Amino acid sequence: MSAAGGPALGIDFGTSNTAAVLVRPDGRTIPVLFDGAPLLVSAVCVDGSGRLLVGADARNAARMYPEGFEPNPKRRIDDGEVLLGEVAIAVPELIGAVLARVADEAERIVGNPVSTVTLTHPAAWGPRRREVLTAAAELAGLVEPRLVPEPVAAAAAFVARYGTALPVGGSLLVYDLGAGTFDASVVRRTPDGFDVSGSEGLADTGGLDVDAAVVAYLGAAYADRDPAAWRRLQRPASAEDRRYSRQLWDDVQAAKEMLSRNSSALVPLPTFGVDAPLGREQLEELARPVLDRTLATTRTALRASGVPARELSGVLLVGGSSRIPVVATLLHREFGVAPTTVEQPELIVAEGSLSAPAPPSPDVPGQRPAPAVRLRPVPPAGDGPPDGGAAGPPAGGEPPAGDGRSARGGWRRHRWALLAAVLALALLAGLLTVVITWTPLRRTPGAAAHDGPTATASADPASRPAGSSAPATGAPPASRGQPASQPPTQPGQTKPTVRKFADATGPCISAERTPMNRIGGPAGAAHNVDMLMCLSVAQASGGQEANQLGYFRWDVRPADGTGRVSVAYRLEVYRCDGVRLLPPAGAPGGDQSATGRFGSDEVTTSKVPFQDGTRYYAQLSITSFRYAAAGTTWDTGVLRWRTDCFP
Ligand SMILES: Nc1ncnc2c1ncn2[C@@H]1O[C@H](COP(=O)(O)OP(=O)(O)OP(=O)(O)O)[C@@H](O)[C@H]1O
Ligand SMILES: [Mg+2]
Structure with a gap:
């Protein structure tokens, strides 16, 4: 529940999916459902009449208006403005459309506008990107959003679920591999919150890159058979080919996900009229360069934290791409700690967003320092382009923080939410120490x-x-x-x-x-x-x-x-x-x-x-x-x- 007593909304705006939770005035936490599902596709599409559609509607419209489609607005965070079909749209508006859909659903559930909102963001995002996110929220009618780094939200969810598994003083390694970004963070639990003692992010690495590796592999295997058919998929010139191309990427993603559960899958190649077989081991090999980058980044984050791997209280897998089975194996082999996996790694950041204390972010308008979380400077802050380009300017290259806008007194309001969150966490930790007894068993x-x-x-x-x-x-x-x-x-x-x-x-x-x-x-x-x-x-x-x-x-x-x-x-x-x-x-x-x-x-x-x-x-x-x-x-x-x- 929010400080104001109204419903509180926590949103994890992701590259592919957006997840949200609500704390209702009666204290119950519920996921926000979108057409019955807990994930909203983060896509947007401008249709023939200039309407900006969101989520599944956008994906459907993309078949008719592929040039008006943006599947991953989060990857456009640095672009200022995006051309969708004939229409130029400012990025905050694009992201704001997704957030507005979340706000609408939340309001429909609770019957009132939400009174406080928490937004999560990759740990590596600097002030400029956080400002774009804040502006997007405000365009969506979500005023004075509280911003929380994704790994801090994940750690808060971990504590809420497992309590004493992360004792005060203990450190959790959060490995978050989503669709478009990767974050490795070491989060230490303090008496009154969390301290991010080491964090490294790759703004251009995620499941989409695994998809791209699979598409490249298919090109290498099939392009020679019919170069024109492959060109239609690679560089679609007509609306029909753009549709086919979109379909290929969707099918590649579906096959990749299926290979987490099965040993083989088929990818239809629309312009070839054939289905390409793909095996689990092949996928692991194709994903390996991406996963190796995440491992190297995780090593750096751990080194920066000063916490030896053997002293970690746990390794938490977050983000849909962490479902790739070899991820857990690689991490285990590297750090000697078996990772904790949760049933729905796409939801855990949203789940923890509301109980996570906000970090001090004096460089973001509208945010005042909160004492509970200390973010150590993360070298390098790197607001690099999210679309796979070279590393962006270091933090110092961003416009100076603060632009003369007055702070909005957020800390005063959030102090009560923070106290409530800390109390709730302490209660949960207590409950989880209850002795668990094992059921009697028969012999094999x-x-x-x-x-x-x-x-x-x-x-x-x-x-x-x-x-x-x-x-x-x-x-x-x-x-x-x-x-x-x-x-x-x-x-x-x-x-x-x-x-x-x-x-x-x-x-x-x-x-x-x-x-x-x-x-x-x-x-x-x-x-x-x-x-x-x-x-x-x-x-x-x-x-x-x-x-x-x-x-x-x-x-x-x-x-x-x-x-x-x-x-x-x-x-x-x-x-x-x-x-x-x-x-x-x-x-x-x-x-x-x-x-x-x-x-x-x-x-x-x-x-x-x-x-x-x-x-x-x-x-x-x-x-x-x-x-x-x-x-x-x-x-x-x-x-x-x-x-x-x-x-
Ligand atoms: N079973 C699976 N095996 C492999 N990948 C999967 C599986 N399930 C989902 N994914 C991938 O997870 C990604 C989506 O995860 P998630 O929703 O956590 O990302 P996101 O929050 O949208 O992205 P980000 O956190 O990078 O902004 C997609 O790339 C999807 O293909
Ligand atoms: Mg995510």
């Missing part, structure tokens, strides 16, 4: 008959058999300390019972009662998972085909088909002299994933020709084992087990 059926020597989870690479090489590629390293993908172990949390044993056909590990932490959705009973991994090395006999593979089986109750599992894992098979057999040497690295599975299910490796007289073992690395049921999601975080050699 397959494991029950095989009592063997007790073993513990092997997180130590040194425990690999002599001569064994490190996992060739992509295997996540053992987590340093706590699996940081979740809040730290709750009081009362059990350790899994891990047992190694050999059954008739091969070595196995059972990990019973492996705890999972709740990472989203309403509080409820905690969950455990029973896991079993085996290497089956039975030889062919009597005309039977040999059953030679590794498998990984899980069982989460209730296994009645209502709960769904998604798991990112690597199941590898080694010869005991250290030579890896599966995946084969030439196979690209990276986690595999299985999604949409039931509470009880299994995955297997492909078959492998084992040889008599040779010994083998299997190794399982889990980056994330996620179980969702009745609106709540749990995750184990990082796990790693290795069987004994067999026979």
Whole structure:
């Protein structure tokens, strides 16, 4: 609720999508829905009659008026004015049209104009860009907006969700990869707010760049077959070709997103009349330069913060492009901390915007310093062009802050909102320390008959058999300390019972009662998972085909088909002299994933020709084992087990 007692609105204006939340006068926080969905497409389009359309309407109109379409107004923040068809529109007006749609929806929900508004922005935006955003809000009727950096809003949401996982003095690395921008920030929790101790941004890097890499790949693969058809897509000259070109980019984006859940997808090439196949590993390879840039930037932000990676309380993945599964693997490998993923990484900034204290921004008209957040100077401030150009002028190159307009007394009004937010956070933190007890579990059926020597989870690479090489590629390293993908172990949390044993056909590990932490959705009973991994090395006999593979089986109750599992894992098979057999040497690295599975299910490796007289073992690395049921999601975080050699 706002200081004035009316509804408060928080908006995350994004390159592709805009998300918003409302705190109603009764204190309830709700997402603003746009045609039933929590994300508004940030696009605008001027139609044939000169109307400025927004969101899905703009996207639809773009088919008829492609020249009047701007899919990403945020990327035009530096342009001053944009020509849409025949109409020149000032950028604040363009952005203001999107914000006005949000304000309209919010007003429709609460029945009154909103009384306070918070807008988030990339951490790297300097005063000039923040001024454009403020001007856009005011054009949309959202007066005196409070501005909050996106990572601070994300950290506030993290604290609201996980409380003590980020204790006072602890630091959270926020990795925010959206559609058009990337931010890496280290946010330290202070007694009364947050302190951004290191932040680096890439104003020209996001999911759109991955899309561009895929389009370039398709060009390289198909242009030779029909150069004219490719030219029509690349440099469309007619309205029809602009439509086709738009369609191609939309289909590329859809295929990219699908590849986060599936191993292959098809991209229709409209002027060719064919569908181009695209695989998960291919996409990862194409995305790699973009992701490498984000990793380098994250390293710089961490260095600037002075916080060693091992001291991070967590790594939070934010933004739709952080859904690309290899992102979590790369970050984990780089920093040794398993990232926290949330169900809807596009919404978390908006979610935290209202509880985030505003930073002091004396250089932005209408803003007065608030004590709760300190933003250290971020080298370089870089308001670079958002469309992929060279780095822009450093902060000093911007027009001097403040232009003689009077400050609007925002601090006086926001002080109460700030106090309320701090109190709410303290309350939430208290609630989250409540002891969570684990549900009783049955034993994994397959494991029950095989009592063997007790073993513990092997997180130590040194425990690999002599001569064994490190996992060739992509295997996540053992987590340093706590699996940081979740809040730290709750009081009362059990350790899994891990047992190694050999059954008739091969070595196995059972990990019973492996705890999972709740990472989203309403509080409820905690969950455990029973896991079993085996290497089956039975030889062919009597005309039977040999059953030679590794498998990984899980069982989460209730296994009645209502709960769904998604798991990112690597199941590898080694010869005991250290030579890896599966995946084969030439196979690209990276986690595999299985999604949409039931509470009880299994995955297997492909078959492998084992040889008599040779010994083998299997190794399982889990980056994330996620179980969702009745609106709540749990995750184990990082796990790693290795069987004994067999026979
Ligand atoms: N499953 C997925 N796999 C890969 N990318 C995805 C997936 N889902 C969404 N994306 C990408 O995420 C991006 C949109 O994310 P988001 O809404 O967080 O960005 P934004 O807030 O509009 O952009 P920014 O924060 O850069 O201004 C798009 O590029 C979209 O293709
Ligand atoms: Mg965003």
